[in-house]
Amino acid sequence: MQNLLVGGLVFLTAVSVQSAECGPDGVPAAVDELLERTGNYTATTYPCYYRGETPEASCVACGSHSNVSCPTNLSYIADCDAETNMNCQPGHASYPACLSECAAFCAIAPPASPSPPLPPSLPLSLPVPASIVLGLKPVNSLADIQLELQAQLLHGSPLYLELPGALYTLEGQELSLQGTNLTLVGSGPDGATLDAQNLSRVVRVVGSGHLRLQNIHLRNGLTANGGGGGLRLESSSTAILENCTIASCAATFGGGASIANGATLVVTDSDVSFCTATQNGGGLHAENSILALTNSAVTGCVATRANLARGGGCYAENSCTLTFTNSAVTSCVAAGRIIGAGGGLCVRFSSTLTLTHSTVTSCNVTASLWAGGAGLYAVDSCTLTVTSSAMTSCVAAADNAIGGGFNAVNSCILTLTSCTVASCVAAGETFSYGGGLYADDACILTLTNCEMTGCVATASTLAKGAGLFGADSCTFTLIDSAVTSCVARGDERVDGAGVYAEYDCILALANSAVTSCVATGGTWTAAGGGVLLYIRCTLTLTNSAVISCVATSPDAEGGGFVTIGFCIITLTNSVVSSCSCVATGGSSARGGGFHLQSSSTLTLINSVLTSCVATEGSEGALTEAGGLYLESGEVKFTNGSSVRNCTATVGKTLVIKAGTITYVFPTLAGYWLPQVECRVYRESCPTGTPAAEEQCRAQRDACSQLPDDIDGSAPSGCAPSAAVQPCPWKSDESLLLKPIYLVPNEPLNEDLPFACVPGYVGSPSQLEQRSPFCAGPCPGGAFCPTDATTTPIVCPAGSFCPLGTSVPRSCPSATFSNETG
Structure with a gap:
């Protein structure tokens, strides 16, 4: 042999x-x-x-x-x-x-060498070999199946059974594999159904057993006090399902299937549908195990219990590994009387989830008190990798609703690439946070080539972050991505319709955009149609844009951005355009583009704020600062940045209530500002001996170039710094000795910087940007027709252009010229 x-x-x-x-x-x-x-x-x-x-x-x-x-x-x-x-x-x-x-x-044969032992598990990626199919033994009744399983307990060899019948009822006794190897193949046109009649579980595999099902349907399994109404795997067991279904099964956890203690479940071309759990995992439940779905679906599954329900479609915890490829989780629900988490998927405690070319659609989480992560809820150091996938039309609804799409808490890592999060909703009575995505407590989120669109946060009292919400030291990075058409709506206060972040979060947008997002409040304040940062958050935009975002309420603030409490924003090669804040009900609108509060810092590097508006939605409202409203903090413009074409009743360009706005030269070519060199103003030399006074005066110039020591004392040999300074070098020492313009503390209606007027030539040199004369009058023989002209136009034939011409003059009567210039 x-x-x-x-x-x-x-x-x-x-x-x-x-x-x-x-x-x-x-x-x-x-x-x-x-x-x-x-x-x-x-x-x-x-x-x-x-x-x-x-x-x-x-x-x-x-x-x-x-x-x-x-x-x-x-x-x-x-x-x-x-x-x-x-x-x-x-x-x-x-x-x-x-x-x-x-x-x-x-005695019929001499001893032969022992056969190699069976491998520890079936191959997970190969179809059933033809040799197995040809060697199937047909069984025609439940009794035959049970007899074969009982015999296998004794001989231990792999068992390959063909189920030609359409229906096999279990009559209250589950099929159980105890450390053995079984293949079941349904050979009828529609496969074979194992129906537990709601009297027992359908199949259980323990003791490192191996189960392979092909074209088999598990129905009406019930486990009243345990896991896996359709299928239960334990103790390093393995099951492979191909072209199978698990439907209408129920259990305490894992209504369709439950795997635990190092088990592995591989599901291909199969469905888990309309299963229920009274605790966690309406469809699937995994604990310290491996679960892989390919070309499969989890549909219409529900997790529900009196106090806490998690994972309507799938629940996993304790270092599980989950992989969904070309698969879908659809119309699943986690419904808790008090708390619900993860309508589609819920992963916990260092588990790993990978979704590739997959969808989570129309999943909901509901509860009376708190509901989070209608699409996906992740907590406690989980890692999520989502590629070429979509999460759409998921809803979290409760008194407090968090994360209509994603909800990640406590050091989770989320990486989304080429994904869409669309039309997800956080709907709360008291508050709602994160219509598209909510992350809290040191989570790390990276979106690359993704779009978050049409998401909503709505509440009777407080709504924040209809697109993205981050809190407590989270890090968000958006690359080639967009947050668009998201709406935060509340009867009282609304913050950050596109992006909201609070308490030490770090956000970076590169080649990305926040567009057409709206914060709308009913009776109180709407702040940050595009972005709101709260308490020590940092935001960096590079080659990015915030466009057409709106804050509208009786008291509207920051159509584009709002910062509160020591936050820092830096824009590099970026644009804020066509944003607006709209006062309804006769109160106020401040900062069509930016509204900075509580010692925040804004730096614009080669960036532009343009066409923003603070406007009234009804008569009698006060509208200030179409471009930028500085309530408290510091703003710095560098590398040719500008504020242009903004509109408000008071301060079309900007308003300063407290703080400083500094423009660091050069401006763009064709613009100018009054210019001074940033130096340290020091007190007068103290009265003393003539020699000491002379030494002090001799050092005055050198001392004006030196900042104070770190403890605030003057450098050796220098007088103390004066109370009033010409530039904010104390907060930004890099300004020292640079040509700057300190914007006066009064409303500004002109664009910033000022344009060289027609008839004068603009220059890229900062030495020719410090007066309204710019680089001088337009040269003779040419004209400079518009603001900020940098290239004079040759005077046309039949005209003449003396020095400083803005409009060519026609030749007088009885004269002519057939030459240009």
Whole structure:
């Protein structure tokens, strides 16, 4: 006999059997005799297994003395008197007779070398080999299945069964594998259904067992006090489902399937649908295990319980590994009376989830008090990688609703690439945070080539972050991504419709945009149509834009941005355009582009704030600062940044209530500002000896170039710094000795910087940007027709252009010129 390795399984192949006299059916006569005599199996039932036709024919009973049999492997047969290969145990009263009955069988062939042991698990990525399918044994009833499973407990060899019937009812007894290897194939046109009739679980695999189902449907399984109404895997067991369904099953956790303690479940071209759990995991539940879905779906599953429900579609905890590829989680619900989390998916405690080319759609989480992560909820150091996937139309609804799409808490890492989060909603009575995504407590989020669109945060009292919400030291990075058309709506206060971040968060946008987002408040304040930062947050925009965002309420602030409490914003090569704050109900609108409060800092580097508006939605409202409203803090413009074409009743360009706005030269070519060099103003030299006074005066110029020491004291030999300074060098020492313009503390209606007027030429040199004369009058023979002209235009024929011309003059009557210039 030879061994053949196919798909990781060992089969016996035909060779000649020495010293064996075979009967007409090809079975050795001694074997025929023993099979017939023992009565358990017949030669008709099992043709000659030496030809390899039925490798599952695996045992010969030991007469009436035992129900346990000798394995077919010849090495076992030749050694069937050994304790380890035969359950007629030495010392048993029937052992001598049992050994005698087996003796003739054992003598038919010389001992062969042992076959290699079975691998620890079935191959997870290969289809069932054709050799297995050809060797399937048909079973026509539940009793046949149970009999085969019972026999397998004794002989231990892999079992391959064909289920030709359409329906197999379990009559209150689950199918159980105890550390054995079973393949079930439904061969009918619609496969085969195992129906537990809501009397028991359908299938259970324990003790490192291996189960493979093809075209099998698990129905109406019920586990009233445990996991896995349809399927339960435990203790490093493995199951592979191909073209299968698990439907209408219920359990305490894992209504469809539950896997635990190092188990592995691989699901391909299959569905889990309309299953329920009274705790966690309406469809699937995993604990310290591996779960992989490919070309599969979890649909209409529900987790519900009195106090806390999690993972309507799938729940995983304790270092699980989940992989969804080309799969969908649809219309699943986590419904808790008090708390609900993860309508679609819920992962916890260092688990890993990978979604590729997959969708989470129309999943909901509901509760009376708190609901989070309608699409996906992750907590406690989980890692999520989502690629080329979408989360759409998910809703979190409760008194306090958090994360209509994603909700991540406590050091989770989320990486989204080429993904869409669309039309997700956080709907709360008291508050709602993060319509698209909510992250809290040191989570890290990276979006690359993603879009978050049409998401909503709505509440009766307080709504924040309709697109993105981050809190407590979270880090958000957006690359080539967009947050668009998100709406935060509240009856009282609304903050940050596009992006909201609070308490030490770090945000960076590169080649990204926040567009057409709206914060709308009913009776109080709407702040930050595009972005709101609260308490020590940092935001960096590079080659990015905030466009057409709106804050509208009786008291509207910052159509584009609002910062509160020591926040820092830096824009590099970026644009804020067409944003607006709109006062409704006769109160106020401040800062169409920016509204900075509580010692915040804004730096613009080669960036522009343009076409922003503070306007009234009804008569009587006060509108200030179409571009920038500085309530408290510092603003710095550098590298040609500007504020242009903004509109408000007071301060079209900007208003300063407290703080400083500094422009650092150069401006753009064609613009100018009054210019001074930033130096330290120091007190007068103290009265003393003539020599000391002379030394102090001699050092005055050098001392004006030196900042104070870190403790605020003057450098050695210098007088103390004066109370009033010409520039904010104390907060930004890099300004010292640079040409700057300190914007006066009064409303500014002109664009910043000022444009060189028609008839004058602008220059890129900062030395020619410090007066309204710019680089001088337009040269003779040319004209400079517009503001900020940098290239004079040659005077046309029939005209003449003296020095400083803005409009060519026609030649007087009776004169002509046929030359240009």
